Amino acid sequence: MANGMKFLPSRKADVLTYATQVHDALTTQGINPTLVGLTAGDVTELGTLLTADKASFDAANAAKLDKQAKTQAMNAPGATHAQLVAKLRNMANAARVSNASDDAIAAIGISRRDPRPTPKTVPQEPPEFTVDSVKPGIVNVRFRTAGSAQPRARDASTIGVQIAVVNGAAAPVAGEADSAPNQFVSRSPVSLDSTNMPDQVRLYARWLTQRGHTGPWSIPLSVSVL
Numbered sequence: 001m002a003n004g005m006k007f008l009p010s011r012k013a014d015v016l017t018y019a020t021q022v023h024d025a026l027t028t029q030g031i032n033p034t035l036v037g038l039t040a041g042d043v044t045e046l047g048t049l050l051t052a053d054k055a056s057f058d059a060a061n062a063a064k065l066d067k068q069a070k071t072q073a074m075n076a077p078g079a080t081h082a083q084l085v086a087k088l089r090n091m092a093n094a095a096r097v098s099n100a101s102d103d104a105i106a107a108i109g110i111s112r113r114d115p116r117p118t119p120k121t122v123p124q125e126p127p128e129f130t131v132d133s134v135k136p137g138i139v140n141v142r143f144r145t146a147g148s149a150q151p152r153a154r155d156a157s158t159i160g161v162q163i164a165v166v167n168g169a170a171a172p173v174a175g176e177a178d179s180a181p182n183q184f185v186s187r188s189p190v191s192l193d194s195t196n197m198p199d200q201v202r203l204y205a206r207w208l209t210q211r212g213h214t215g216p217w218s219i220p221l222s223v224s225v226l
Helices: 012-027 038-076 081-098 104-105
Strands: 128-135 136-142 158-168 182-185 188-191 199-207 221-224
Touching: 012 038, 038 081, 128 199, 128 221, 136 199
Parallel strands: none
Antiparallel strands: 128 136, 136 188, 158 182, 158 199, 199 221
16 A cells, blocks of 8 residues: 555545555455454445445546547537538528528528618727836837727727827927828737837827728827837
8 A cells, every 4th residue: 555645635536546545455455444443334335435436437537538529529620510600601691692582581590781881980089098018119008999998998990090109309289190100000908119219209099990081199198218
């Protein structure tokens, strides 16, 4: 039998191994249960519990392997789920171009695209625009929909923001962001490369739509570049 333990193992497989060692010592290695403060009933009960727990452990492992195999059969490329999705898409595409009425295809959960979709309008309120941190060669900034509780919220009608970089050495003038170098970013937060920026800059942000429409600029952020 292994050396004595101060604590029972935490892993189920290790507990089973330890329990097997204890049971073997008391049944096949000639250790008298009474010499270690136990009874024959303790040994019998240990054996019963050990057998039951081994069966549960083996059944759980078999179920896990079976689940893995069935998940693979469902989700692998070209497997049942991919085939089902492809069939539904093909049926939907066929229904959309058919002569059936909109109501008829709606009855099977399919809709046609509006031939004259309402264009998305650019937000008339600028994004909330903040500086996270300034590091050598990097300015970390964030933007989100004004008033949103979500730190990465982006207006649904936009694809991201334009960020204008204005030389902060000069005094601010009206419309300076419109003529300043700018870059497009789609996700927040974002790290701006500041290696070629002036020592002091003003940063502006405005929403941009898929059609290239832009909203008003945010208030400028004054940043000392490192």
